[in-house]
Amino acid sequence: QSALTQPASVSGSPGQSITISCAGTSSDVGSYDLVSWYQQHPGKAPKLMIYEGSKRPSGVSNRFSGSKSGTTASLTISGLQAEDEADYYCCSYAGSSTYVFGTGTKVTVL
Amino acid sequence: EVQLVESGGGLVQPGGSLRLSCAASGFTFSSYLMHWVRQTPGKGLVWVSRVNSDASSTTYADSVKGRFTISRDNAKNTLYLQLNSLRAEDTAMYYCAGGPAAYFDLWGRGTLVTVSS
Numbered sequence: 757q758s759a760l761t762q763p764a765s766v767s768g769s770p771g772q773s774i775t776i777s778c779a780g781t782s783s784d785v786g787s788y789d790l791v792s793w794y795q796q797h798p799g800k801a802p803k804l805m806i807y808e809g810s811k812r813p814s815g816v817s818n819r820f821s822g823s824k825s826g827t828t829a830s831l832t833i834s835g836l837q838a839e840d841e842a843d844y845y846c847c848s849y850a851g852s853s854t855y856v857f858g859t860g861t862k863v864t865v866l
Numbered sequence: 867e868v869q870l871v872e873s874g875g876g877l878v879q880p881g882g883s884l885r886l887s888c889a890a891s892g893f894t895f896s897s898y899l900m901h902w903v904r905q906t907p908g909k910g911l912v913w914v915s916r917v918n919s920d921a922s923s924t925t926y927a928d929s930v931k932g933r934f935t936i937s938r939d940n941a942k943n944t945l946y947l948q949l950n951s952l953r954a955e956d957t958a959m960y961y962c963a964g965g966p967a968a969y970f971d972l973w974g975r976g977t978l979v980t981v982s983s
Contacts, residue, residue, distance in 0.1 A: 757928055759910065792969035794911070801961060801976060802903075802911065807969035845911050849968040853916055853925040855901070860910040 760785065760846055760858035767864040768836045776861045778829040778846035784856055786827035790849035793822055793831045797842045805844075806831060833863070841865045868892035868972060870962045875977030882952050882981070888945040888962030888974055896920075896940040898972070899965055902947045904958035905976075914960070915947065930956075952981045 761779040768774040778791065785791055789809045794802035804813050806822035809829065819834045829848070833840055846858035874886040886902070902914040915926045915936040924936050935948040945962055957980050963970035 759912075788968075790968040794970070796911075801973040802963075802970070803973070804965075804969060804971045807965075807971070808967075813971060847911075847913070847969070853918075853923065854927070855913040855916070855968070857903075857911040857913055 757850065757854065757856055760848060760856055762844075762846060762858040762861045764859070765862045765864065767866055768833075769866045770836055770838065772836050773832060773834040774836060774863065776831045776833075776844055776846075776863070778831070778848075778858045780827050780829070780848055780856075782827060784827075784848040784850040785824065785829050787851065788849045789824065791822065791824060791829040792847045793820075794845045794847065795840075795842045796845065802845065836865055838865050870964065870972055870974035872960065872962050872974045872977035875960065875979045877980045877982065878952055879983050880953060880981055884949045884952065884979060886947040886949065886960055886962075886977055886979070888947075890943045890945065890964070893972070895938075895943040895964075897966065899967070900936075900938055900945045901963045901965075901970060902934075902936060902945075903961045903963050903970070904956075904979075905961065906958045911961075912958075917945070949979065952979075954981050957981045 793806040796802045810822045901916045933951045937946045959976040961976045962974040964972045
């Protein structure tokens with residue numbers, strides 16, 4: 757149950773696009789289309805942004821999109837806005853009803 | 867309004883016990899997979915445990931297996947986590963979270979557990 761690997765930080769200017777990677781293994785990300793992404797602002801609870809790899813919950817901006825290639829999942833934020841500055845975590849189903857989160861990425865809007 | 871409200875956190879000595887509760891409202895609690903997720907101050911999220919909708923199946927992270935017990939009471943719309951043999955490294959904010967499938971679309975605001983002598 758090792759944490760999925762994310763870059764510690766990613767930054768971009770308003771209007772730009774950024775991509776956050778989430779590297780797993782053949783036991784988690786590579787085996788299931790069950791990666792979800794969460795946004796967390798300081799002092800707040802996490803918020804679901806993407807589920808089942810690429811699906812957006814109702815109310816989440818279409819500027820957020822998810823994808824996967826092999827054992828690496830990705831979250832792309834297009835048209836970066838100041839309100840997107842937060843921590844982002846990926847999470848994958850890891851089999852046998854267990855789950856594993858990523859190490860987290862701090863997104864900074866320059 | 868959909869809500870998850872945790873309670874029961876606090877300061878406990880190493881080796882001690884606590885029972886966390888999570889009161890659910892505004893959705894069909896008995897249909898949801900429910901989980902506990904923890905976050906050490908300033909660090910990342912860690913999945914702790916999960917119980918299925920009818921409480922017939924539970925799973926745990928290796929780090930808490932044998933020490934923590936998850937349970938639920940669908941009649942009371944409440945999720946529980948019994949924490950035993952607590953260690954300093956269990957100090958964290960504990961979040962209750964739930965979802966209809968393998969993701970967490972509902973989160974509480976958390977309850978802080980501090981293990982210290």
